[in-house]
Amino acid sequence: xxxxxxxxxxxxxxxxxxxxxxxxxxxxxxxxxxxxxxxxxxxxxxxxxxxxxxxxxxxxxxxxxxxxxxxxxxxxxxxxxxxxxxxxxxxxxxxxxxxxxxxxxxxxxxxxxxxxxxxxxxxxxxxxxxxxxxxxxxxxxxxxxxxxxxxxxxxxxxxxxxxxxxxxxxxxxxxxxxxxxxxxxxxxxxxxxxxxxxxxxxxxxxxxxxxxxxxxxxxxxxxxxxxxxxxxxxxxxxxxxxxxxxxxxxxxxxxxxxxxxxxxxxxxxxxxxxxxxxxxxxxxxxxxxxxxxxxxxxxxxxxxxxxxxxxxxxxxxxxxxxxxxxxxxxxxxxxxxxxxxxxxxxxxxxxxxxxxxxxxxxxxxxxxxxxxxxxxxxxxxxxxxxxxxxxxxxxxxxxxxxxxxxxxxxxxxxxxxxxxxxxxxxxxxxxxxxxxxxxxxxxxxxxx
Amino acid sequence: xxxxxxxxxxxxxxxxxxxxxxxxxxxxxxxxxxxxxxxxxxxxxxxxxxxxxxxxxxxxxxxxxxxxxxxxxxxxxxxxxxxxxxxxxxxxxxxxxxxxxxxxxxxxxxxxxxxx
Ligand SMILES: [Zn+2]
Numbered sequence: 001x002x003x004x005x006x007x008x009x010x011x012x013x014x015x016x017x018x019x020x021x022x023x024x025x026x027x028x029x030x031x032x033x034x035x036x037x038x039x040x041x042x043x044x045x046x047x048x049x050x051x052x053x054x055x056x057x058x059x060x061x062x063x064x065x066x067x068x069x070x071x072x073x074x075x076x077x078x079x080x081x082x083x084x085x086x087x088x089x090x091x092x093x094x095x096x097x098x099x100x101x102x103x104x105x106x107x108x109x110x111x112x113x114x115x116x117x118x119x120x121x122x123x124x125x126x127x128x129x130x131x132x133x134x135x136x137x138x139x140x141x142x143x144x145x146x147x148x149x150x151x152x153x154x155x156x157x158x159x160x161x162x163x164x165x166x167x168x169x170x171x172x173x174x175x176x177x178x179x180x181x182x183x184x185x186x187x188x189x190x191x192x193x194x195x196x197x198x199x200x201x202x203x204x205x206x207x208x209x210x211x212x213x214x215x216x217x218x219x220x221x222x223x224x225x226x227x228x229x230x231x232x233x234x235x236x237x238x239x240x241x242x243x244x245x246x247x248x249x250x251x252x253x254x255x256x257x258x259x260x261x262x263x264x265x266x267x268x269x270x271x272x273x274x275x276x277x278x279x280x281x282x283x284x285x286x287x288x289x290x291x292x293x294x295x296x297x298x299x300x301x302x303x304x305x306x307x308x309x310x311x312x313x314x315x316x317x318x319x320x321x322x323x324x325x326x327x328x329x330x331x332x333x334x335x336x337x338x339x340x341x342x343x344x345x346x347x348x349x350x351x352x353x354x355x356x357x358x359x360x361x362x363x364x365x366x367x368x369x370x371x372x373x374x375x376x377x378x379x380x381x382x383x384x385x386x387x388x389x390x391x392x393x394x395x396x397x398x399x400x401x402x403x404x405x406x407x408x409x410x411x412x413x414x415x416x417x418x419x420x421x422x423x424x425x426x427x428x429x430x431x432x433x434x435x436x437x438x439x440x441x442x443x444x445x446x447x448x
Numbered sequence: 449x450x451x452x453x454x455x456x457x458x459x460x461x462x463x464x465x466x467x468x469x470x471x472x473x474x475x476x477x478x479x480x481x482x483x484x485x486x487x488x489x490x491x492x493x494x495x496x497x498x499x500x501x502x503x504x505x506x507x508x509x510x511x512x513x514x515x516x517x518x519x520x521x522x523x524x525x526x527x528x529x530x531x532x533x534x535x536x537x538x539x540x541x542x543x544x545x546x547x548x549x550x551x552x553x554x555x556x557x558x559x560x561x562x563x564x
Binding site for chain 2: 258259370372375389390391392394395397398399401402403404405406407408409410420423424427428429432433434
């Protein structure tokens with residue numbers, strides 16, 4: 001015997017302990033300085049692109065553990081240089097509370113003070129201010145993602161303001177407030193979000209209740225077609241001595257882009273997959289994380305690994321072009337990171353094989369399509385025919401816009417019904433300007 | 449590189465194509481659950497389409513996707529008129545008046561599409 005253990009179990013939270021920054025005692029603002037959270041606006045298009053409340057939620061409920069704060073200059077320098085926090089734990093992106101410097105100045109806020117935050121006009125959270133610091137958003141945006149010269153193992157071309165993640169950093173105010181953040185007033189999620197809210201502590205309890213020793217995470221920002229469904233089912237076969245006990249769909253809910261599916265339909269579309277038995281509900285559950293995607297491909301995959309390890313997952317699916325927008329990143333850079341590492345971002349080995357690394361295991365998958373010879377949905381690496389009929393998300397969106405119900409072999413009718421349900425609510429099957437503005441105005445929650 | 453626009457054929461559209469020389473161009477997709485005609489698009493034409501309709505993009509299969517519904521309807525009508533895929537697309541891209549009408553209709557598509 002070589003002592004190799006075959007059976008694996010839900011990993012501990014990253015860093016050992018889940019962050020739980022909910023302060024139930026501190027519900028009044030006590031005359032301290034108060035700052036109203038506002039959406040970040042793209043200066044060119046006028047569109048809302050981020051709301052920092054989502055980062056507060058994800059920090060305070062432990063999704064980003066061990067990160068428990070908005071970053072100091074030292075934190076950000078360390079993240080940009082090593083993709084790690086100063087204590088050595090991996091973190092791919094600067095998490096910055098950027099504020100209006102003039103407003104903060106007029107409050108005479110000092111380091112050591114407690115700054116209260118209001119959301120939608122109601123008491124929501126506070127930051128215990130450790131540091132206030134200035135930065136150059138243009139420089140930060142470049143350094144956050146890197147350049148094709150410095151990061152030739154991942155980037156094909158320089159990022160610009162057409163890239164939604166770059167644009168988030170580029171449009172920041174340039175003035176940061178750093179320190180631990182606590183929620184004082186837990187927001188209530190609106191329907192249908194409330195049904196899918198499983199912060200790490202709760203998802204872990206749920207896995208235990210379901211006896212899900214092994215769980216594979218599926219990242220999504222799409223309504224699932226049968227390609228996604230097959231991906232989930234086949235990827236789950238990677239487990240330990242048996243396929244994974246559970247499949248966790250974790251949607252990233254946040255600021256949208258025109259043409260995306262709406263978040264409500266994404267969540268209920270995935271739910272329809274288990275509700276109607278395409279994957280049995282005992283094996284499949286749907287959840288979400290609040291985050292305005294940075295579309296950082298391999299960098300984003302590190303954050304996904306952190307979030308889903310914290311939620312209790314043992315495995316994570318990574319497809320071609322994982323969490324990318326446009327053609328800035330090499331479509332295989334995420335899979336490369338999880339097989340060999342990406343030295344230019346500080347990973348000479350994959351994230352599970354470095355010091356203070358993650359414990360979640362990657363399952364790198366290729367593509368599913370319909371093969372007329374196999375007469376079924378099949379996997380690119382096993383089907384030996386050459387008549388693949390592919391159906392991308394944009395192909396399905398085209399059918400839907402044209403009023404054609406997609407055939408059930410590529411799109412389940414009950415998943416389509418979830419789209420139509422929200423189409424009737426919003427007058428539109430996808431995100432349009434009206435939806436975008438309304439969503440960022442009303443957010444996913446009610447406060448107080 | 450040449451691209452393609454996949455024009456979906458529902459029953460109404462199929463009726464007008466049956467019996468014409470275009471019928472042999474109909475492709476069965478997904479085990480015959482969807483019928484389609486593929487119109488070839490040159491690199492130059494793809495560029496024009498992307499300029500006309502900012503959301504248009506080319507997917508991994510080389511298909512020009514997310515053209516407005518008004519454009520695809522016009523392409524279908526042009527196909528019926530010209531009975532040639534090449535002529536059908538060229539005719540639309542030459543017709544400035546028609547293109548303006550399509551753009552006008554497409555801008556409304558951004559606000560409202562009637563649910564089925
Ligand atoms: Zn085959």
